[in-house]
Amino acid sequence: MRIDLHTHSSRSDGTDNPQELVRRARAAAIDVVALTDHDTTAGWDEAQAAAGDGGITLVLGLEISCRFAATGVHLLAYEPDPSYPALDAELERVLAGRNARLPTTLHRLRGLNIDISVADVRAVSADAAATGRPHVADALVRLGAVRDRDEAFDRYLSPGRPAYVDRYGADLVTMIGLVRDAGGVSVVAHPWGRSSRRVLTEAAFEQLRDAGLAGIEVDHNDHSARDRAELAAIADELGLLRTGASDYHGVGKLGHPLGCNRTAPQQYEALRQRVREATRAAGSL
Numbered sequence: 001m002r003i004d005l006h007t008h009s010s011r012s013d014g015t016d017n018p019q020e021l022v023r024r025a026r027a028a029a030i031d032v033v034a035l036t037d038h039d040t041t042a043g044w045d046e047a048q049a050a051a052g053d054g055g056i057t058l059v060l061g062l063e064i065s066c067r068f069a070a071t072g073v074h075l076l077a078y079e080p081d082p083s084y085p086a087l088d089a090e091l092e093r094v095l096a097g098r099n100a101r102l103p104t105t106l107h108r109l110r111g112l113n114i115d116i117s118v119a120d121v122r123a124v125s126a127d128a129a130a131t132g133r134p135h136v137a138d139a140l141v142r143l144g145a146v147r148d149r150d151e152a153f154d155r156y157l158s159p160g161r162p163a164y165v166d167r168y169g170a171d172l173v174t175m176i177g178l179v180r181d182a183g184g185v186s187v188v189a190h191p192w193g194r195s196s197r198r199v200l201t202e203a204a205f206e207q208l209r210d211a212g213l214a215g216i217e218v219d220h221n222d223h224s225a226r227d228r229a230e231l232a233a234i235a236d237e238l239g240l241l242r243t244g245a246s247d248y249h250g251v252g253k254l255g256h257p258l259g260c261n262r263t264a265p266q267q268y269e270a271l272r273q274r275v276r277e278a279t280r281a282a283g284s285l
């Protein structure tokens, strides 16, 4: 069984539409794929329609932009009911924060003599529920200001670079509770990638587990072999599930092909069990 629990479509900042994503996963001999767009479930219906053709199991998820100890942390949420009002309201706030940031980003770029309009960014993000930095990067590529997304982040869009603008993120502990109350299961995405390493200590994971966290994404390309071994030990110690995934973004993120990291079948089965329990508990609230 090849199980990949973290992928993005063009409903956020991936480059395949949800149908293409499911088709490619099937072609890559993936048995179980989770669609986890940033802060939106907009791709779920199309992905489900494509998975209905058979040959693959689709897990409905999303990757939610959160905050913990003043640091950005991404939370993977599997199978929550997106119509649960408190979850829906919080996702709306996050998406609004994404869109609100864009004019400031573009203003900063104009200060660097790079002239991109909101319409230019919309032209490269027409399918997306909200804009992200990768879309600004694509507009910069289209203008010829940079070669690719990586160069756009390195020169302009990463924290500390001149066009970086912070935005709203949901409180992580609160969000873990909302996902659970909505009948879903949560897993911290790439905890030791980029910025969140400092704040996600073993003690922090213990606090998150007590708030309802189900697992840690251990196998991710942002983690070294040593990170993976240490995170796996923390997960085992705390009774958290261990997942692995590609964080595929189509051609938008190089070096993250579908299935490049995978979740072990027993871990996946345990995650399914947690979803069943959460769904049952939410139904009886």
Ligand code: AMP
Pocket (backbone or CB within 6 Å): 013, 038, 131, 132, 133, 134, 149, 150, 153, 154, 158, 253
């Ligand atoms: P945003 O959600 O708008 O803050 O943008 C974050 C997204 O940008 C994530 O999906 C990352 O995959 C992507 N990203 C972050 N850093 C880089 C980078 N250096 N090169 C390419 N993509 C990046």
Ligand code: ZN
Pocket (backbone or CB within 6 Å): 008, 013, 014, 038, 249
């Ligand atoms: Zn992304």
Ligand code: FE
Pocket (backbone or CB within 6 Å): 063, 074, 189, 190
């Ligand atoms: Fe992420």
Ligand code: FE
Pocket (backbone or CB within 6 Å): 006, 008, 063, 247
């Ligand atoms: Fe991701």
